[in-house]
Amino acid sequence: MTKIAVEKLNLFYGDFQALINVDIRIPANKITSMIGPSGCGKSTLLRTVNRMNDLVDGARVDGKIIIDGDNVLDSGYDLVSLRKRVGMVFQRPNPFPMSVASNITFGLRVHGSAKRGDFDNIVEDSLKKVLLWDDLKDRLDRSALSLSLEQQQRLCIARLIAVKPEILLMDEPCSALDPIATERIEQLMIELKENYTIVIVTHNMQQASRISDSTGFMWLGELIEYGATDMIFTNPKQKLTQDYITGRAG
Amino acid sequence: MNPKLAQKIAFIILLLATILVIVPVGMIVVIIVVKGAPAINWEFLLAMPSKGMRAGGIFPAIVGTIYLVAATILFAIPVGVFSAIYLVEYARENLLTRMVKLAIINLAGVPSIVYGLFGLGLFVIFLGFGPSIIAGALTLAIMILPIIITTSKEALDSVPRSYREASLALGASKWQTIRHVVLPSALPGILTGIILGISRAAGETAPILFTVAAFYLPRLPRTMFDQVMVLPYHLFVVSTQIPNIKTEYTYATALVLVGIVLIANLAAIILRSKYRKKI
Numbered sequence: 001m002t003k004i005a006v007e008k009l010n011l012f013y014g015d016f017q018a019l020i021n022v023d024i025r026i027p028a029n030k031i032t033s034m035i036g037p038s039g040c041g042k043s044t045l046l047r048t049v050n051r052m053n054d055l056v057d058g059a060r061v062d063g064k065i066i067i068d069g070d071n072v073l074d075s076g077y078d079l080v081s082l083r084k085r086v087g088m089v090f091q092r093p094n095p096f097p098m099s100v101a102s103n104i105t106f107g108l109r110v111h112g113s114a115k116r117g118d119f120d121n122i123v124e125d126s127l128k129k130v131l132l133w134d135d136l137k138d139r140l141d142r143s144a145l146s147l148s149l150e151q152q153q154r155l156c157i158a159r160l161i162a163v164k165p166e167i168l169l170m171d172e173p174c175s176a177l178d179p180i181a182t183e184r185i186e187q188l189m190i191e192l193k194e195n196y197t198i199v200i201v202t203h204n205m206q207q208a209s210r211i212s213d214s215t216g217f218m219w220l221g222e223l224i225e226y227g228a229t230d231m232i233f234t235n236p237k238q239k240l241t242q243d244y245i246t247g248r249a250g
Numbered sequence: 251m252n253p254k255l256a257q258k259i260a261f262i263i264l265l266l267a268t269i270l271v272i273v274p275v276g277m278i279v280v281i282i283v284v285k286g287a288p289a290i291n292w293e294f295l296l297a298m299p300s301k302g303m304r305a306g307g308i309f310p311a312i313v314g315t316i317y318l319v320a321a322t323i324l325f326a327i328p329v330g331v332f333s334a335i336y337l338v339e340y341a342r343e344n345l346l347t348r349m350v351k352l353a354i355i356n357l358a359g360v361p362s363i364v365y366g367l368f369g370l371g372l373f374v375i376f377l378g379f380g381p382s383i384i385a386g387a388l389t390l391a392i393m394i395l396p397i398i399i400t401t402s403k404e405a406l407d408s409v410p411r412s413y414r415e416a417s418l419a420l421g422a423s424k425w426q427t428i429r430h431v432v433l434p435s436a437l438p439g440i441l442t443g444i445i446l447g448i449s450r451a452a453g454e455t456a457p458i459l460f461t462v463a464a465f466y467l468p469r470l471p472r473t474m475f476d477q478v479m480v481l482p483y484h485l486f487v488v489s490t491q492i493p494n495i496k497t498e499y500t501y502a503t504a505l506v507l508v509g510i511v512l513i514a515n516l517a518a519i520i521l522r523s524k525y526r527k528k529i
Contacts, residue, residue, distance in 0.1 A: 080422075083418070087419065087420070090412065095416075096416065097434075106417070106430070109430070110421065110422040110426050
């Protein structure tokens with residue numbers, strides 16, 4: 001089942017066209033990874049889905065991104081409800097300079113979507129889902145900045161989960177982490193895909209092939225090829241894809 | 251020259267320059283404390299002046315200073331902090347914001363006596379407040395606005411972009427992001443600006459000369475529209491306008507003024523470190 005349908009998406013930063021006619025259908029409850037060299041537009045594509053690109057001066061977009069039947073690029077589309085449903089994990093872990101618990105309840109407080117009395121349960125639930133509960137249950141009022149980078153990134157995911165999103169956008173979520181932490185975050189993503197639709201942008205082709213169900217390859221703003229991950233990595237249809245995967249281009 | 255010797259000479263020169271910074275501060279404090287402390291007692295702090303200010307206390311000047319600084323801060327903080335938030339978070343780079351920034355820089359460079367005359371013209375005469383706490387406080391507030399705006403802007407600018415992105419990506423509105431993420435992180439820096447503003451407002455004489463300060467007024471103000479005695483001006487009066495006054499009396503007045511500024515700073519510093527710890 002398609003969760004996100006991107007249709008004829010073009011995006012400009014001033015005169016520069018960062019996305020060219022991108023068409024892609026992202027399936028629900030799967031991990032979809034986007035690969036390609038730096039500057040190919042994969043992060044831009046991700047940031048268009050939750051409209052973080054609105055913050056960039058001079059960014060212009062046309063085309064459609066349809067989530068659950070509605071085009072989220074419509075100017076009247078409610079950004080708050082969009083971003084509640086579409087959470088984002090960033091390249092560098094970015095917990096707020098607050099306690100672990102306040103980080104998780106931030107979204108609830110902002111949206112007023114839960115009673116104060118339920119906060120403790122939600123904190124516990126969210127931390128359990130990212131496998132941090134056992135480590136942090138006695139340190140909930142410690143500053144989130146005192147955690148290790150891996151714990152911070154998990155906390156950022158927990159913070160999203162507390163808002164009950166349907167889609168998780170992950171922009172190179174492991175690039176600041178060491179290999180062991182990376183592997184554990186990957187494990188977590190595989191566990192999460194049961195309940196969430198995950199789109200991950202990654203530089204790391206092994207990572208894409210390890211965890212994702214389908215993979216898109218982007219080059220200079222265009223989606224060159226998109227399909228099942230094992231097909232892309234073992235039997236790509238486009239020569240450019242093959243060259244990139246084997247290290248001859250990029 | 252032998253590099254080791256050059257290194258030694260450079261080190262000594264840099265060290266001496268640094269020590270020179272301490273000397274005037276140390277001398278001011280030591281002289282004021284040594285000469286002023288003997289005259290300080292409850293009567294001096296809590297009594298009205300008498301015998302042409304040669305005896306009695308400086309109570310009305312202390313109260314006047316506290317009222318004046320409090321009123322100044324009340325006017326200056328909202329305007330200063332809010333405009334800094336607007337400039338950093340909302341304003342786009344255009345002619346208007348460039349003019350506002352230029353105005354702030356120029357406001358910081360205006361000599362304090364010019365503020366005094368401006369306050370006299372606008373608040374005392376044109377708006378008809380007369381010499382009063384409100385006229386003096388508004389004048390001082392305009393004077394310390396650039397300090398508060400500049401330090402608040404720096405504090406807001408230094409809040410990492412990633413905090414804002416994280417908050418917006420969670421569906422918070424821009425204002426919620428400012429209110430719950432940006433402001434708490436910037437608060438220690440903003441408080442630093444307020445501390446500087448308090449010190450400046452408490453110590454200036456020229457802006458209050460025509461707008462609020464009374465030469466001799468041995469009673470306490472009842473409303474914002476009353477004139478008051480103020481410590482910096484009182485210090486000027488007792489040191490130059492009144493013959494045959496005991497010098498301890500003058501130094502003790504200076505000591506009280508320095509003490510009030512120090513206490514205000516200390517309070518703000520404690521507040522700031524409390525907020526730092528939270529982060």
